[in-house]
Amino acid sequence: MSAWSAGGIDLPHYSVAQYQASAPISSGQLQPGDLVFWGSSSDPSSIYHVALYVGDDMIIQAPRTGRPVEEVSLYYWTPPTFFARP
Template sequence: MHLGDPYVWGGNGPHGWDCSGLVMAAYRHTGVSLPRVAAAQYRATQPISRSQLRRGDLVFWSGNGSSSGIHHVAIYLGSGQYLEAPRPGKSVRISSFTSYNPNLYGRVR
């Protein structure tokens, strides 16, 4: 895990990440290939409901409720928590739904 690594726009690691770069690298580590950008990552998943979430699923934030408005992605850890590379000036961290609530969910096939 890369907790504490800085957010870097377009970051693919190994010591700086943006949200989709972190997700892509985490899945690549498990042998799964995902697209580079968050909206494409959502389209590569099976959409699920919030009640179906399990550890390792992806959570997304969309300004318009569809894949065209996705601007952020994170990895669900369970118990309402997720791993994210949040934004410039912040570091990779564990956050919770109480602080920033996603509105789309997907399971990598």
């Protein structure tokens, strides 16, 4: 993620690897700059999407290839499954 890279922290490309390279936190610990993840189960290996938390229940995400990066509500879709701090 280029935002973290600009801050001197290199994260892997894939969402599961980004979670594994970060410190898990609870939703109550979220701070701007933390990562939020969506998975299909309670197993981190099921993670399929990641976004950057910017505060006030908002995230920045790239929804899919070919779509522009957007800022949306943390809960615009389904609640995130995992939270982490790089």
